[in-house]
Amino acid sequence: MRALILALTLASLSFVAAAKNKPNFILIFTDDLGYQDLSSFGSPKIKTPNIDSMAAGGMKMTDFYAQTVCGPSRAALMTASYPLRTAKKQNKVTIHPFLHLKEVTIAEVLKPAGYTSGIFGKWDLAGHNPSKYDPNLLPLNQGFDYYFGTPGSNDKYVPLIRNQTVIENEADMSTLTERYTDEAIKFITDNQNKPFFVYLSHTMPHTRLAASKKFKGRSARGLYGDVVEEIDYNVGRVLQAVEKLNLMDNTYVIFTSDNGPWHVKKSHGGSALPLRGAKTSTWEGGVRVPFVIYAPGRVPAGVVNNTITTTMDILPTFANLAGTQPPSDRIIDGIDISQLIHGEVDTIKDRTFYYYQHTHLQAVRYGKWKLHLPRLAQSPWSPKWSWHIAKEDVIDIPEPMLIDLEKDISETQNVAKEHPEIVNHLLKLAKAASNDIGDYDRAGTGARFFDPDPIRQDAKKWAK
8 A cells, every 4th residue: 555655646746747847838919919010020119128038039930920810810829720720619600700619729738738728818719799709618618727808809898707707897998908917927926836828818909909007108109009018018027927936947938919900090000011911911911920939048049030930830839848739630730830949940841821811712822932812802702801901902913913022022023924833833732722721612621610500601602
């Protein structure tokens, strides 16, 4: 009996020791932050010293991709899959997905490895409208152990939920950035002796904008700059808390955004320069976002990397670092980029990215080449996105438009006639993705449908 007790005790201590050696993950995910909205990414007026410090001490990725709008971007992040591939409740494909409970999230991947996961802020996978969300699809039913935040957008008002209970119906938006950070720091402190995943998903700088008294009127960029500088300040608070708890040598901190900035909001919107386009578009400015990863001693300092990487890579990367595996019973589109972030390789060859606007595949990138597929400025089967974007970017593309992104980051010159072989290669890639992931006129052979309803009920009828 004593031998058995000793064996169990040693096994328990071994498990605790192994758990402590697993890295912690902090993912700070902003809403509608533009490519040029950090000083380390070229903002002339917005000051972000804490995020800049992360970039100086870690890795900045210049070609990191999200999705065109909030909900789909979060679906891609949580599942490592293109949004059109993921399963939705009752198979309904709405602009912002009601993510099916049988989808596997980052939190669910990490849980068997002993992780405790908390989300602080915007979820947006149970309904975008704050009064019409499905409580059964909130984070605690998707692998998270703690939730403090809001179910959808802040277009009108923000209800705050703690775990499953609404604690405020209309929270003061000017307090959200600080309150989310307070809760995240408390969670880190409470779970410092075991591996944790913190998903700090800020409501800002999505409109309606609001900054606290401490930051209002502080930035040369107006209210938008105030909001971003307040986010940066609170990033600093998280880093300080991790340092104070002596956890930094075992923690990865990521800062990024869910999509590009609003264009039409003017002083309330961000900047994607030098990229073309804005939120909701498949121009680079709609989907390419700032990305910084900081992990002293593991991620090399001061590195700028231009490899194609995406939010979908975060799940398989975290899984590998945690010593576990992504789900093996389904197709996922993200890849493990741990060697890249550790500086063991400089690039990932043959990487492809597909640009979807809602259900519509509109472009494909392979290496430095990006091909816009022929399309109308406003397709009859798509939501009317055009009011979000500058008029000069709402154009018909009657024939394939090939861009060399290394020479033409602003996407102004069509070089398709000079490179017909590249065009043909990218058209083949696009056709394969359309058949596998799906498109406006078809369900993908690799898309997931778990409910018995008719396969893929779109909010708008497919084009005939």
